[in-house]
Amino acid sequence: MTQLAGSAAAFVAARDVGMLATANAAGMPSVVPVCYAWDGTDLWIALDAKPKQVSDPLRLRRVRDIQARPQVALAVHDYLAGAWAQLAHVLIRGEAHIVMPGAESHTAAVELLRAKYPEYRAMPIDARPAIAIRPAHVTAWGAVAERAMRPATLEAVIPGRRSVRRFSDREVARDQVERILDAARWFPSPHGCQLWRFAVLTRPETKAHLAQAMGVEWQATLAQDGESPAVVAQRMEVSRERIRSAPVLIVPCLYLADLDPYPDSERQAAETTMAVQSLGAAIQNMLLSAYQAGLDMGWMCAPLFCQTVVQAALDLPVGWLPQALLPLGYAAADPKHRPRRPLDELVRWDD
Numbered sequence: 605m606t607q608l609a610g611s612a613a614a615f616v617a618a619r620d621v622g623m624l625a626t627a628n629a630a631g632m633p634s635v636v637p638v639c640y641a642w643d644g645t646d647l648w649i650a651l652d653a654k655p656k657q658v659s660d661p662l663r664l665r666r667v668r669d670i671q672a673r674p675q676v677a678l679a680v681h682d683y684l685a686g687a688w689a690q691l692a693h694v695l696i697r698g699e700a701h702i703v704m705p706g707a708e709s710h711t712a713a714v715e716l717l718r719a720k721y722p723e724y725r726a727m728p729i730d731a732r733p734a735i736a737i738r739p740a741h742v743t744a745w746g747a748v749a750e751r752a753m754r755p756a757t758l759e760a761v762i763p764g765r766r767s768v769r770r771f772s773d774r775e776v777a778r779d780q781v782e783r784i785l786d787a788a789r790w791f792p793s794p795h796g797c798q799l800w801r802f803a804v805l806t807r808p809e810t811k812a813h814l815a816q817a818m819g820v821e822w823q824a825t826l827a828q829d830g831e832s833p834a835v836v837a838q839r840m841e842v843s844r845e846r847i848r849s850a851p852v853l854i855v856p857c858l859y860l861a862d863l864d865p866y867p868d869s870e871r872q873a874a875e876t877t878m879a880v881q882s883l884g885a886a887i888q889n890m891l892l893s894a895y896q897a898g899l900d901m902g903w904m905c906a907p908l909f910c911q912t913v914v915q916a917a918l919d920l921p922v923g924w925l926p927q928a929l930l931p932l933g934y935a936a937a938d939p940k941h942r943p944r945r946p947l948d949e950l951v952r953w954d955d
Protein backbone atom coordinates (compact mmCIF):
# COMPACT_ATOMS: atom_id res chain seq x y z
CA MET A 605 0.00 0.00 0.00
CA THR A 606 1.34 3.44 -0.79
CA GLN A 607 -1.52 5.35 0.83
CA LEU A 608 -2.44 5.63 4.46
CA ALA A 609 -6.16 4.97 3.98
CA GLY A 610 -9.13 2.86 5.08
CA SER A 611 -8.84 0.83 8.25
CA ALA A 612 -5.06 1.44 8.54
CA ALA A 613 -5.70 5.20 8.62
CA ALA A 614 -8.57 4.77 11.10
CA PHE A 615 -6.38 2.58 13.31
CA VAL A 616 -3.48 5.06 13.26
CA ALA A 617 -5.82 7.99 13.95
CA ALA A 618 -7.36 6.17 16.93
CA ARG A 619 -4.01 5.45 18.67
CA ASP A 620 -2.13 8.00 20.75
CA VAL A 621 1.51 6.96 20.50
CA GLY A 622 3.76 5.65 17.74
CA MET A 623 7.46 4.87 17.49
CA LEU A 624 9.33 7.19 15.13
CA ALA A 625 12.45 5.71 13.54
CA THR A 626 15.08 7.99 12.02
CA ALA A 627 18.71 7.49 11.04
CA ASN A 628 21.62 9.92 10.93
CA ALA A 629 23.87 10.61 7.96
CA ALA A 630 26.04 7.61 8.87
CA GLY A 631 23.00 5.34 9.02
CA MET A 632 22.92 5.06 12.84
CA PRO A 633 19.24 4.39 13.73
CA SER A 634 17.22 5.96 16.58
CA VAL A 635 13.68 5.30 17.78
CA VAL A 636 11.54 7.61 19.93
CA PRO A 637 7.91 7.40 21.07
CA VAL A 638 5.87 10.29 19.60
CA CYS A 639 2.39 11.76 19.72
CA TYR A 640 1.04 12.52 16.27
CA ALA A 641 -2.00 13.67 14.31
CA TRP A 642 -3.08 12.63 10.80
CA ASP A 643 -4.55 15.31 8.52
CA GLY A 644 -5.37 12.95 5.65
CA THR A 645 -2.15 13.82 3.78
CA ASP A 646 0.62 14.07 6.36
CA LEU A 647 1.31 12.80 9.84
CA TRP A 648 2.28 15.66 12.14
CA ILE A 649 4.54 15.48 15.17
CA ALA A 650 4.94 18.53 17.40
CA LEU A 651 8.36 19.46 18.70
CA ASP A 652 6.81 20.16 22.06
CA ALA A 653 8.11 21.23 25.41
CA LYS A 654 8.03 17.83 27.11
CA PRO A 655 11.32 17.34 29.01
CA LYS A 656 14.09 17.01 26.44
CA GLN A 657 17.85 16.98 26.68
CA VAL A 658 18.15 20.04 24.42
CA SER A 659 16.00 23.18 24.56
CA ASP A 660 16.39 24.25 20.91
CA PRO A 661 13.99 21.94 19.03
CA LEU A 662 16.17 22.12 15.91
CA ARG A 663 19.01 20.52 17.90
CA LEU A 664 16.94 17.42 18.67
CA ARG A 665 18.46 14.22 17.30
CA ARG A 666 15.27 13.36 15.33
CA VAL A 667 15.37 16.79 13.63
CA ARG A 668 19.07 16.56 12.79
CA ASP A 669 18.49 13.02 11.47
CA ILE A 670 15.61 14.17 9.24
CA GLN A 671 17.64 17.09 7.92
CA ALA A 672 20.44 14.68 7.00
CA ARG A 673 18.22 11.83 5.80
CA PRO A 674 14.48 12.48 5.38
CA GLN A 675 13.49 8.79 5.12
CA VAL A 676 11.67 7.81 8.35
CA ALA A 677 9.31 5.13 9.64
CA LEU A 678 6.46 5.40 12.12
CA ALA A 679 5.21 2.17 13.74
CA VAL A 680 1.84 2.12 15.54
CA HIS A 681 0.64 -1.02 17.27
CA ASP A 682 -1.87 -2.58 19.65
CA TYR A 683 -0.92 -5.32 22.06
CA LEU A 684 -3.65 -7.01 24.10
CA ALA A 685 -2.12 -9.43 26.58
CA GLY A 686 -3.82 -12.81 26.30
CA ALA A 687 -5.65 -11.89 23.10
CA TRP A 688 -3.11 -12.31 20.34
CA ALA A 689 -5.83 -12.71 17.72
CA GLN A 690 -6.33 -8.97 18.31
CA LEU A 691 -2.69 -7.93 17.71
CA ALA A 692 -2.43 -5.14 15.16
CA HIS A 693 0.45 -3.20 13.64
CA VAL A 694 0.76 -0.49 11.02
CA LEU A 695 4.16 0.54 9.65
CA ILE A 696 4.34 3.79 7.68
CA ARG A 697 7.47 4.65 5.76
CA GLY A 698 7.88 7.99 4.05
CA GLU A 699 9.75 11.27 3.88
CA ALA A 700 9.74 13.79 6.66
CA HIS A 701 10.44 17.48 6.65
CA ILE A 702 10.51 20.21 9.25
CA VAL A 703 7.77 22.81 8.97
CA MET A 704 8.26 26.20 10.62
CA PRO A 705 5.48 28.11 12.44
CA GLY A 706 3.46 30.45 10.26
CA ALA A 707 2.91 27.98 7.42
CA GLU A 708 -0.82 27.38 6.80
CA SER A 709 -0.40 23.60 7.08
CA HIS A 710 1.43 24.09 10.42
CA THR A 711 -1.45 26.13 11.86
CA ALA A 712 -3.99 23.46 10.82
CA ALA A 713 -1.78 20.69 12.23
CA VAL A 714 -1.47 22.47 15.58
CA GLU A 715 -5.27 22.56 15.76
CA LEU A 716 -5.48 18.84 15.06
CA LEU A 717 -2.80 18.03 17.63
CA ARG A 718 -4.54 20.18 20.25
CA ALA A 719 -7.89 18.52 19.54
CA LYS A 720 -6.33 15.07 19.96
CA TYR A 721 -4.07 15.82 22.95
CA PRO A 722 -5.62 18.32 25.42
CA GLU A 723 -2.18 18.77 27.06
CA TYR A 724 -1.02 20.59 23.92
CA ARG A 725 -3.62 23.33 24.48
CA ALA A 726 -1.45 24.76 27.23
CA MET A 727 1.83 24.33 25.33
CA PRO A 728 3.21 26.84 22.77
CA ILE A 729 3.46 24.26 19.96
CA ASP A 730 2.13 26.90 17.56
CA ALA A 731 5.41 28.79 18.03
CA ARG A 732 7.67 25.78 17.48
CA PRO A 733 8.62 23.82 14.38
CA ALA A 734 6.85 20.52 13.67
CA ILE A 735 7.67 17.35 11.75
CA ALA A 736 5.44 16.41 8.80
CA ILE A 737 5.69 12.88 7.37
CA ARG A 738 4.24 12.14 3.92
CA PRO A 739 3.51 8.36 3.81
CA ALA A 740 5.05 6.57 0.79
CA HIS A 741 4.63 2.94 1.84
CA VAL A 742 2.18 1.50 4.38
CA THR A 743 2.10 -2.04 5.78
CA ALA A 744 -0.86 -3.14 7.92
CA TRP A 745 -0.72 -6.43 9.79
CA GLY A 746 -3.15 -8.30 12.06
CA ALA A 747 -6.56 -7.21 13.33
CA VAL A 748 -6.12 -3.59 12.20
CA ALA A 749 -9.71 -3.18 10.96
CA GLU A 750 -11.20 -4.51 14.21
CA ARG A 751 -8.85 -2.60 16.45
CA ALA A 752 -9.57 0.62 14.55
CA MET A 753 -13.09 0.40 16.03
CA ARG A 754 -11.85 0.35 19.63
CA PRO A 755 -9.73 2.75 21.64
CA ALA A 756 -6.44 1.66 23.13
CA THR A 757 -6.49 3.36 26.52
CA LEU A 758 -8.68 2.80 29.57
CA GLU A 759 -9.58 6.53 29.58
CA ALA A 760 -11.15 6.07 26.14
CA VAL A 761 -12.58 2.58 26.77
CA ILE A 762 -14.66 3.76 29.76
CA PRO A 763 -16.80 6.33 27.90
CA GLY A 764 -16.72 4.22 24.70
CA ARG A 765 -18.52 1.21 26.19
CA ARG A 766 -22.27 1.01 25.77
CA SER A 767 -24.99 -1.59 26.32
CA VAL A 768 -25.70 -3.74 23.29
CA ARG A 769 -29.05 -5.45 22.90
CA ARG A 770 -28.82 -6.97 19.40
CA PHE A 771 -25.99 -9.17 18.21
CA SER A 772 -24.79 -10.53 14.88
CA ASP A 773 -24.51 -14.31 14.63
CA ARG A 774 -20.70 -14.15 14.53
CA GLU A 775 -19.26 -16.69 16.95
CA VAL A 776 -17.17 -15.70 19.96
CA ALA A 777 -14.00 -17.73 20.53
CA ARG A 778 -13.84 -19.52 23.87
CA ASP A 779 -10.50 -17.94 24.80
CA GLN A 780 -12.09 -14.51 24.33
CA VAL A 781 -14.84 -15.45 26.80
CA GLU A 782 -12.25 -16.78 29.25
CA ARG A 783 -10.29 -13.55 29.04
CA ILE A 784 -13.42 -11.56 29.91
CA LEU A 785 -14.27 -13.86 32.82
CA ASP A 786 -10.71 -13.55 34.04
CA ALA A 787 -11.14 -9.76 34.19
CA ALA A 788 -13.98 -10.27 36.68
CA ARG A 789 -11.62 -11.93 39.16
CA TRP A 790 -9.61 -8.76 39.67
CA PHE A 791 -12.28 -6.61 41.24
CA PRO A 792 -12.36 -5.88 44.98
CA SER A 793 -14.58 -8.01 47.20
CA PRO A 794 -15.54 -7.69 50.88
CA HIS A 795 -12.82 -9.34 53.02
CA GLY A 796 -11.34 -10.51 49.71
CA CYS A 797 -13.72 -13.48 49.75
CA GLN A 798 -14.76 -13.25 46.07
CA LEU A 799 -18.45 -13.99 46.45
CA TRP A 800 -19.10 -14.39 42.76
CA ARG A 801 -19.66 -17.36 40.48
CA PHE A 802 -20.37 -17.32 36.76
CA ALA A 803 -22.45 -19.68 34.65
CA VAL A 804 -21.60 -19.47 30.94
CA LEU A 805 -24.12 -20.52 28.30
CA THR A 806 -23.09 -21.12 24.70
CA ARG A 807 -25.30 -24.04 23.60
CA PRO A 808 -28.47 -23.03 21.70
CA GLU A 809 -30.55 -25.63 23.58
CA THR A 810 -29.47 -24.29 27.01
CA LYS A 811 -30.29 -20.72 25.97
CA ALA A 812 -33.65 -21.76 24.50
CA HIS A 813 -34.49 -23.73 27.65
CA LEU A 814 -33.65 -20.76 29.87
CA ALA A 815 -35.64 -18.36 27.68
CA GLN A 816 -38.62 -20.69 27.81
CA ALA A 817 -38.45 -21.17 31.61
CA MET A 818 -38.04 -17.46 32.35
CA GLY A 819 -40.78 -16.66 29.85
CA VAL A 820 -43.37 -18.78 31.64
CA GLU A 821 -42.63 -16.97 34.91
CA TRP A 822 -42.66 -13.53 33.35
CA GLN A 823 -45.84 -14.19 31.43
CA ALA A 824 -47.63 -14.94 34.69
CA THR A 825 -46.27 -11.73 36.27
CA LEU A 826 -47.32 -9.54 33.33
CA ALA A 827 -50.79 -11.08 33.29
CA GLN A 828 -51.04 -10.43 37.04
CA ASP A 829 -50.11 -6.78 36.37
CA GLY A 830 -53.13 -6.59 34.06
CA GLU A 831 -51.19 -6.28 30.76
CA SER A 832 -53.22 -7.15 27.65
CA PRO A 833 -52.48 -10.57 26.10
CA ALA A 834 -51.17 -8.87 22.92
CA VAL A 835 -48.66 -6.74 24.88
CA VAL A 836 -47.63 -9.75 26.97
CA ALA A 837 -47.06 -11.85 23.83
CA GLN A 838 -45.01 -9.10 22.17
CA ARG A 839 -42.80 -8.41 25.19
CA MET A 840 -42.29 -12.14 25.73
CA GLU A 841 -41.11 -12.64 22.17
CA VAL A 842 -38.63 -9.72 22.34
CA SER A 843 -37.20 -11.03 25.61
CA ARG A 844 -36.96 -14.66 24.40
CA GLU A 845 -35.25 -13.54 21.22
CA ARG A 846 -32.70 -11.47 23.16
CA ILE A 847 -31.76 -14.53 25.19
CA ARG A 848 -31.78 -17.04 22.33
CA SER A 849 -29.85 -14.88 19.86
CA ALA A 850 -26.97 -13.82 22.11
CA PRO A 851 -23.91 -15.86 21.04
CA VAL A 852 -22.85 -16.22 24.70
CA LEU A 853 -24.72 -15.54 27.93
CA ILE A 854 -22.92 -15.02 31.22
CA VAL A 855 -25.01 -15.42 34.36
CA PRO A 856 -23.21 -13.70 37.25
CA CYS A 857 -24.26 -15.22 40.57
CA LEU A 858 -23.72 -14.30 44.18
CA TYR A 859 -22.33 -17.05 46.37
CA LEU A 860 -22.87 -15.99 49.98
CA ALA A 861 -21.71 -19.14 51.78
CA ASP A 862 -18.31 -17.57 52.52
CA LEU A 863 -19.79 -14.34 53.87
CA ASP A 864 -18.88 -13.34 57.43
CA PRO A 865 -21.77 -14.37 59.75
CA TYR A 866 -23.25 -11.75 62.13
CA PRO A 867 -25.68 -12.31 65.00
CA ASP A 868 -27.92 -9.39 63.97
CA SER A 869 -29.87 -9.11 60.72
CA GLU A 870 -28.87 -5.47 60.11
CA ARG A 871 -25.17 -6.20 59.84
CA GLN A 872 -25.90 -9.37 57.90
CA ALA A 873 -27.91 -7.33 55.38
CA ALA A 874 -24.99 -4.86 55.08
CA GLU A 875 -22.63 -7.78 54.37
CA THR A 876 -24.94 -8.97 51.59
CA THR A 877 -25.09 -5.45 50.15
CA MET A 878 -21.31 -5.42 50.07
CA ALA A 879 -21.36 -8.65 48.09
CA VAL A 880 -23.86 -7.18 45.63
CA GLN A 881 -21.73 -4.05 45.23
CA SER A 882 -18.72 -6.20 44.57
CA LEU A 883 -20.50 -8.29 41.95
CA GLY A 884 -21.52 -5.06 40.19
CA ALA A 885 -17.86 -4.07 40.08
CA ALA A 886 -16.89 -7.50 38.70
CA ILE A 887 -19.54 -7.11 35.98
CA GLN A 888 -18.19 -3.69 35.05
CA ASN A 889 -14.73 -5.22 34.64
CA MET A 890 -16.19 -7.70 32.19
CA LEU A 891 -18.07 -5.00 30.26
CA LEU A 892 -14.89 -2.94 29.84
CA SER A 893 -12.72 -5.93 29.01
CA ALA A 894 -15.20 -7.13 26.36
CA TYR A 895 -15.48 -3.68 24.82
CA GLN A 896 -11.73 -3.19 24.66
CA ALA A 897 -11.30 -6.60 23.01
CA GLY A 898 -13.73 -5.62 20.22
CA LEU A 899 -16.73 -7.48 21.67
CA ASP A 900 -19.99 -6.08 23.03
CA MET A 901 -22.12 -6.83 26.05
CA GLY A 902 -25.50 -6.02 27.49
CA TRP A 903 -27.02 -6.31 30.94
CA MET A 904 -30.42 -7.86 31.70
CA CYS A 905 -31.70 -7.85 35.24
CA ALA A 906 -34.49 -10.42 34.66
CA PRO A 907 -32.93 -13.31 36.68
CA LEU A 908 -33.24 -11.21 39.84
CA PHE A 909 -37.01 -11.55 39.52
CA CYS A 910 -37.03 -15.31 38.99
CA GLN A 911 -33.95 -16.66 40.73
CA THR A 912 -35.32 -20.10 41.50
CA VAL A 913 -36.49 -20.54 37.90
CA VAL A 914 -33.01 -19.72 36.59
CA GLN A 915 -31.36 -21.94 39.20
CA ALA A 916 -33.56 -24.86 38.18
CA ALA A 917 -33.34 -24.27 34.42
CA LEU A 918 -29.54 -24.18 34.53
CA ASP A 919 -29.19 -26.76 37.29
CA LEU A 920 -26.90 -24.35 39.15
CA PRO A 921 -24.84 -25.60 42.11
CA VAL A 922 -26.38 -25.07 45.55
CA GLY A 923 -25.93 -21.51 46.81
CA TRP A 924 -25.45 -19.85 43.38
CA LEU A 925 -27.87 -16.89 43.32
CA PRO A 926 -28.32 -15.59 39.74
CA GLN A 927 -28.22 -11.78 39.57
CA ALA A 928 -28.30 -10.90 35.87
CA LEU A 929 -27.88 -12.10 32.32
CA LEU A 930 -25.01 -10.63 30.33
CA PRO A 931 -25.36 -11.26 26.60
CA LEU A 932 -21.98 -11.24 24.84
CA GLY A 933 -21.15 -11.13 21.14
CA TYR A 934 -20.54 -8.71 18.30
CA ALA A 935 -23.08 -5.88 17.97
CA ALA A 936 -25.50 -6.15 15.04
CA ALA A 937 -25.30 -2.34 14.75
CA ASP A 938 -23.44 0.38 16.64
CA PRO A 939 -25.89 1.62 19.30
CA LYS A 940 -25.99 5.23 20.42
CA HIS A 941 -24.45 6.34 23.69
CA ARG A 942 -26.96 7.39 26.32
CA PRO A 943 -26.29 10.91 27.57
CA ARG A 944 -24.78 11.39 31.02
CA ARG A 945 -25.55 14.03 33.63
CA PRO A 946 -22.79 16.63 34.01
CA LEU A 947 -20.38 16.01 36.89
CA ASP A 948 -21.49 19.08 38.84
CA GLU A 949 -24.99 17.57 39.16
CA LEU A 950 -23.56 14.41 40.69
CA VAL A 951 -20.72 15.59 42.89
CA ARG A 952 -20.55 17.61 46.08
CA TRP A 953 -17.11 18.85 47.12
CA ASP A 954 -16.32 19.91 50.69
CA ASP A 955 -15.29 23.44 49.61
Ligand SMILES: Cc1cc2nc3c(=O)[nH]c(=O)nc-3n(C[C@H](O)[C@H](O)[C@H](O)COP(=O)(O)O)c2cc1C
Pocket residue numbers: 765766767768769903904905906941942
Ligand atom coordinates in the same frame (compact mmCIF):
# COMPACT_ATOMS: atom_id res chain seq x y z
C1 LIG B 1 -28.29 -3.30 37.47
C2 LIG B 1 -28.59 -3.05 36.02
C3 LIG B 1 -29.65 -3.70 35.42
C4 LIG B 1 -29.93 -3.51 34.07
N1 LIG B 1 -30.95 -4.20 33.49
C5 LIG B 1 -31.22 -4.04 32.18
C6 LIG B 1 -32.26 -4.79 31.56
O1 LIG B 1 -32.92 -5.60 32.18
N2 LIG B 1 -32.48 -4.60 30.24
C7 LIG B 1 -31.74 -3.71 29.50
O2 LIG B 1 -31.97 -3.58 28.30
N3 LIG B 1 -30.72 -2.99 30.06
C8 LIG B 1 -30.45 -3.13 31.38
N4 LIG B 1 -29.43 -2.43 31.96
C9 LIG B 1 -28.60 -1.53 31.13
C10 LIG B 1 -28.99 -0.06 31.30
O3 LIG B 1 -30.24 0.18 30.70
C11 LIG B 1 -27.89 0.80 30.66
O4 LIG B 1 -26.67 0.53 31.32
C12 LIG B 1 -28.21 2.28 30.77
O5 LIG B 1 -29.35 2.61 30.03
C13 LIG B 1 -27.04 3.15 30.28
O6 LIG B 1 -26.72 2.82 28.95
P1 LIG B 1 -25.28 2.28 28.54
O7 LIG B 1 -24.98 1.03 29.31
O8 LIG B 1 -25.39 2.04 27.05
O9 LIG B 1 -24.29 3.37 28.86
C14 LIG B 1 -29.14 -2.62 33.30
C15 LIG B 1 -28.07 -1.94 33.93
C16 LIG B 1 -27.80 -2.16 35.27
C17 LIG B 1 -26.64 -1.45 35.90
